Amino acid sequence: MATPYHLKIVTPERTVFDGPVTYIIVRSTEGEIGILAHHMQIITPLVPHIITVYPEAGNVEQFTIGGGFLEVGNDTTVVLADSAERASEIDVARAQLARQRALETIAQAKPDIDLIRAKRALQRAENRLKLAGHSAGGMTSA
Known part of the structure; x- marks a missing residue:
């Protein structure tokens, strides 16, 4: 032990x-x-x-x-x-919305968008969904 x-x-x-x-x-x-x-x-x-x-x-x-x-x-x-x-503390609906917002931000790829911040937000949302037992589809390596 x-x-x-x-x-x-x-x-x-x-x-x-x-x-x-x-x-x-x-x-x-x-x-x-x-x-x-x-x-x-x-x-x-x-x-x-x-x-x-x-x-x-x-x-x-x-x-x-x-x-x-x-x-x-x-x-x-x-x-x-x-x-x-x-x-047990994760709000799955909120995590799914955060994931969707991050994906939309990343997809826009405009010069004024902080991609590093958006990718970190995506990682946080996908980790929450993974820990809560919900598939996030296309998980990133976090």
Whole structure:
């Protein structure tokens, strides 16, 4: 059995998770990272994705985040997320509308459109739909 360590997932509005875990999987700008106890200390930016958390006691949990930072310290790992939700908190209709708006914005490809922002919005919406168990059709790699 893996050694537990403390994980906090926080947003500007609330603490989404706070407790002992044995393992987490996150996606940084450099790719996927698995964190066990005694991992080297790092701070890295995170992209919009679905975090997988293995609590010390209980079932695997997943959260969708809209980007942020991961800080691995001596005793505590912190995910500072722009936004974070459990599957049960996702408004599927809202996520579907956000996905549609992002696709329309990307399709316009006008010079005054921030394509990076639109693509991040698309990733966030598709991650929400995926975590909620709804097909988004043509999912992007997030």
